[in-house]
Amino acid sequence: MTTSPLSAPPQLSPAGAEHPSAEHDVQALDPDVLAALHRARDAGEAAAGWVRALGGRQSNEHHGLVLERAAEAIERASHQEVVPGGNGELAEELRYSLAADVLLGAAHTATLPELTPGERIPLVAVCALAAAMPACVIGAPARELTLLADELGAATAAGHAATAAANSG
Incomplete structure (x- = not known):
């Protein structure tokens, strides 16, 4: 197990909470950007659902909580954190929740989450892709x-x- 540089996991804001800089007018967005935002949200919700299912089957509740936090972070990183006109940075608590702990589990348990070898690589990919999404607003967001x-x-x-x-x- 690795120990996170943070002493305790940061608390995620409620899932429905708006990003502080989410003051953009959705109606004024380019249609391609708007379509990309919807696509990202839908993909994030699907990915979060799979991660929640992984968490739900954990016999150790602490590992389940780590995966649930990751699912929440995937949803936020692929939706509320993708703010056109924003700074493109992922909030610290989301970075923490999308880190290696999803594979290693809760550090204090001395056990690993119950994942099959074939689930580990997609889980890492899902977390990394979600974490990259907010930065898209700086470049060519639609593409x-x-x-x-x-x-x-x-x-x-x-x-x-x-x-x-x-x-x-």
Whole structure:
């Protein structure tokens, strides 16, 4: 287990809370950017659902909580944190929740989360892709966010396939 540089996990803001700089007018957005934002949100919700399912099957509740925090962070990073006109930075508590702890579990347990080998790589990919999404607002948001959303969807599909394979074998 690695120990996080933070002594305790930061608390996530409520899922419905708006980003402080989310003062943009959705109606004024370019249609391609708006479509990319919706695509990212949908991909993030699907990915978070898979991560929640992983968390729900953990016999150690602390590992389940780590995965639940990761699911919440994926949703926020792919939606509320993607703010056109924003600074493109991911909030510290989200970076923490999307870090290696999703694979290593809660540090104080001295055990690993119950994940199949085929689930680990998609889980890392889902977290990394979600963490990259807020930065897309600085470059070419429609193109970059669409690419990341599509890859997030592919990583989630690979995760579901790994879960299904483990359950059938």
